[in-house]
Amino acid sequence: MKGLLYLVILGLICCTNGKISEGELKQYLNDVYEKEASDQCYKTAVAQFDFETDVRNKKKEELTTNLTLEQAAWEKSVWTKYFKDVVPEEYEDPTIRRELKFLKVLGSAALEPKKLEKLNEVNNRMTEIYSTGKICPYKNHKCDLTKDGLTLEPGIENIMSASKDYDELVYAWTKWRDATGAKMKDLYKTYVELSNEEARANNFSDKGEYWRFAYEDPQFIDNVDAIWKEVEPLYNELHKYVGNKLKDRYGDKLDMKDGLLPAHVFGNMWAQSWEHLRDLVEPFPKAGQMDVDAQMKKQGYTVLEMFKKSDEFYQSLGLYSMEMCYNESAGAMIRKPTDGREVLCHASAWDFCDKKTFRLKMCTDVTFEDFRTIHHEMGHVQYYLQYKHLPYSFRHGANPAFHEAVGDTMALSVSTPAHLKKIKLLTNFEESYESDINTLMNMALEKISFLPFGLLIDKWRWDVFSGAVQPEKWNSHWWHYRMKYQKVKPPVERSDTKDFDPGAKYHIPGDSQYIAYFVAHILQFQFYKSLCIEAKQYDPHNRAVPLHRCDFYNSVEAGNKLKAGLSLGSSKHWSETLEIMTGSKSVTAQPLLEYFEPLYKFLKAENEKLSPKITVNMSTMIIEKFGPNNTRVLFSRKTEIHTDQKM
Numbered sequence: 001m002k003g004l005l006y007l008v009i010l011g012l013i014c015c016t017n018g019k020i021s022e023g024e025l026k027q028y029l030n031d032v033y034e035k036e037a038s039d040q041c042y043k044t045a046v047a048q049f050d051f052e053t054d055v056r057n058k059k060k061e062e063l064t065t066n067l068t069l070e071q072a073a074w075e076k077s078v079w080t081k082y083f084k085d086v087v088p089e090e091y092e093d094p095t096i097r098r099e100l101k102f103l104k105v106l107g108s109a110a111l112e113p114k115k116l117e118k119l120n121e122v123n124n125r126m127t128e129i130y131s132t133g134k135i136c137p138y139k140n141h142k143c144d145l146t147k148d149g150l151t152l153e154p155g156i157e158n159i160m161s162a163s164k165d166y167d168e169l170v171y172a173w174t175k176w177r178d179a180t181g182a183k184m185k186d187l188y189k190t191y192v193e194l195s196n197e198e199a200r201a202n203n204f205s206d207k208g209e210y211w212r213f214a215y216e217d218p219q220f221i222d223n224v225d226a227i228w229k230e231v232e233p234l235y236n237e238l239h240k241y242v243g244n245k246l247k248d249r250y251g252d253k254l255d256m257k258d259g260l261l262p263a264h265v266f267g268n269m270w271a272q273s274w275e276h277l278r279d280l281v282e283p284f285p286k287a288g289q290m291d292v293d294a295q296m297k298k299q300g301y302t303v304l305e306m307f308k309k310s311d312e313f314y315q316s317l318g319l320y321s322m323e324m325c326y327n328e329s330a331g332a333m334i335r336k337p338t339d340g341r342e343v344l345c346h347a348s349a350w351d352f353c354d355k356k357t358f359r360l361k362m363c364t365d366v367t368f369e370d371f372r373t374i375h376h377e378m379g380h381v382q383y384y385l386q387y388k389h390l391p392y393s394f395r396h397g398a399n400p401a402f403h404e405a406v407g408d409t410m411a412l413s414v415s416t417p418a419h420l421k422k423i424k425l426l427t428n429f430e431e432s433y434e435s436d437i438n439t440l441m442n443m444a445l446e447k448i449s450f451l452p453f454g455l456l457i458d459k460w461r462w463d464v465f466s467g468a469v470q471p472e473k474w475n476s477h478w479w480h481y482r483m484k485y486q487k488v489k490p491p492v493e494r495s496d497t498k499d500f501d502p503g504a505k506y507h508i509p510g511d512s513q514y515i516a517y518f519v520a521h522i523l524q525f526q527f528y529k530s531l532c533i534e535a536k537q538y539d540p541h542n543r544a545v546p547l548h549r550c551d552f553y554n555s556v557e558a559g560n561k562l563k564a565g566l567s568l569g570s571s572k573h574w575s576e577t578l579e580i581m582t583g584s585k586s587v588t589a590q591p592l593l594e595y596f597e598p599l600y601k602f603l604k605a606e607n608e609k610l611s612p613k614i615t616v617n618m619s620t621m622i623i624e625k626f627g628p629n630n631t632r633v634l635f636s637r638k639t640e641i642h643t644d645q646k647m
């Protein structure tokens, strides 16, 4: 009662000077905004999902555009009326203050409708180029693309992951970049201009700063650089070890005199994951074979069973069932359609904002890699479910990296030999020093190889958006970062006029920020360690059983620890949420290094036996001068469709 009286009085005071009273604002947010925002989001999400599962359909594209514009108009009218001029600090309730902080940022609706339409059109064109990009088979350079052309998934990716023919790999690598990136360079210029206009309309200096707002950290750029410094020594040892094995495979064809490796020989289009080199680099071939793919095939696993197994793992921790998100009768897409539709295969998890519709979209193959991706995507859905009770503005991850880390944390536990044995995907496996090193190597090929790539995509975009690098230098700047961080070089000459290699990676045309994946790769080891301790599967003081062997399956205690953080959504600053989940207020690579410690020692010892020592000479690389400083400010969150993409 006291509270009500207080609000009434406050209302009287407030309204005399033209401000919306705290009571009125609360009422508006709870009774009106909540429903309207969810409805708008739902309609757009349904149309967008329909379009992405039928990308050649012009009607669906048009409907998506219409609804996006309608949603933008609604957001703008509400923002103008309620949020534009509010000063969050003038309100008492800390929850309202935090909601207003996010609501004050309008997002793309801040653009005038004509420009917003243009931006959407450019985004759709780039995505279309990417998702319909095709190349001819190596043996038939002059094929009819519509009949015999290979798409990225599965055709071109199969070549990249399986071929050991250096020249065939060069061919596929180059042609994919011709078919995609090179065709969108001019579109990307328009995209950068309009995206920056959007950011400025929201009071940010450029789109990079706008993206960084989600991290609520004025030192964000310095902090990610510092994390990279922590893990770089481990990456360097892995790079050197793998490089020497590649040299054995390709001999004189492979030039690594400068310490850089050609970017096309890692079994992956972007050298972002090296797991397909597993057979080549396995440290102890006689110890413990982890051939989960073969087991899945042998047991006749189906796509649906893979989703069910993953769901079962989450439920064993006392978390929500996620059956609805992979139910094809309820609209989910879990395999590539065979009815002639062209779809955006890139795996994603969708929140339709109505608190009950959640779907996955994925072209799943029966492989261990896709099994892990399922756990990743399910992590997003579990997060959506855990925070669905919160106000609309808080139905986000504590920051975007938290969202990306949840499912990967599960996959770390699921991928342990101990767990794979439990679910009968591994037989005849003995634990030993040798098999531990093999297991850690597999994990490093997936996780450590990714780190520099996860960092450099947005480092490049921050420079592009801020204008520190001009369009004439976009491509060479991209290669500057790929050399500096990944220590890879292009297998054939690249040009700043013809080529636009960043565009050959989904998230560039897809307008999807990337640094979240880098931070998530660090964060997931923090989560994992904490859940392992909670489940009594790891003792950080005696470490008799090493961290990487922990499986927290069936631990409701671990599940509760996770829930305590996830159910907060973005209602608290991420450092508070992180403290609840791990006991630490900051992101640190220490748990990751603890996990990989035995492998790091092994790699160092092996690499020391190699001669001559290879060092990267940075002065032989392309290094440009930079213009203005990378300024940084706090970030915002626009009301957008809640989807999350595969890396």
Ligand SMILES: *[C@@H]1O[C@H](CO)[C@@H](O)[C@H](O)[C@H]1NC(C)=O
Binding pocket: 059, 062, 063, 066
């Ligand atoms: C989109 O909006 C335009 C203009 O209002 C309209 O003519 C068209 O029919 C709409 N398209 C769809 C698919 O709703």
Ligand SMILES: *[C@@H]1O[C@H](CO)[C@@H](O)[C@H](O)[C@H]1NC(C)=O
Binding pocket: 139, 140, 142, 143, 144, 147, 148
């Ligand atoms: C190469 O492509 C052409 C044009 O589509 C086709 O006629 C021919 O059969 C193809 N050759 C092979 C070996 O596939």
Ligand SMILES: *[C@@H]1O[C@H](CO)[C@@H](O)[C@H](O)[C@H]1NC(C)=O
Binding pocket: 084, 203
């Ligand atoms: C934009 O930022 C400036 C400087 O931080 C601030 O003074 C101004 O009030 C902001 N404008 C809006 C509309 O938030």
Ligand SMILES: *[C@@H]1O[C@H](CO)[C@@H](O)[C@H](O)[C@H]1NC(C)=O
Binding pocket: 323, 324, 327, 328, 329, 330
């Ligand atoms: C899948 O969705 C359909 C249609 O909504 C529903 O009838 C069915 O019960 C669902 N299946 C499961 C296993 O939940």
Ligand SMILES: *[C@@H]1O[C@H](CO)[C@@H](O)[C@H](O)[C@H]1NC(C)=O
Binding pocket: 617, 618, 619, 620
């Ligand atoms: C690095 O390369 C530059 C240019 O080729 C050369 O002058 C320099 O001596 C090299 N530094 C080292 C440490 O090898």
Ligand SMILES: *[C@@H]1O[C@H](CO)[C@@H](O)[C@H](O)[C@H]1NC(C)=O
Binding pocket: 627, 628, 629
């Ligand atoms: C870069 O930052 C320094 C130190 O903060 C400042 O003195 C300088 O003017 C800045 N340069 C530009 C181009 O903004």
Ligand SMILES: [Zn+2]
Binding pocket: 376, 377, 380, 403, 404, 644, 645, 646, 647
């Ligand atoms: Zn994701």
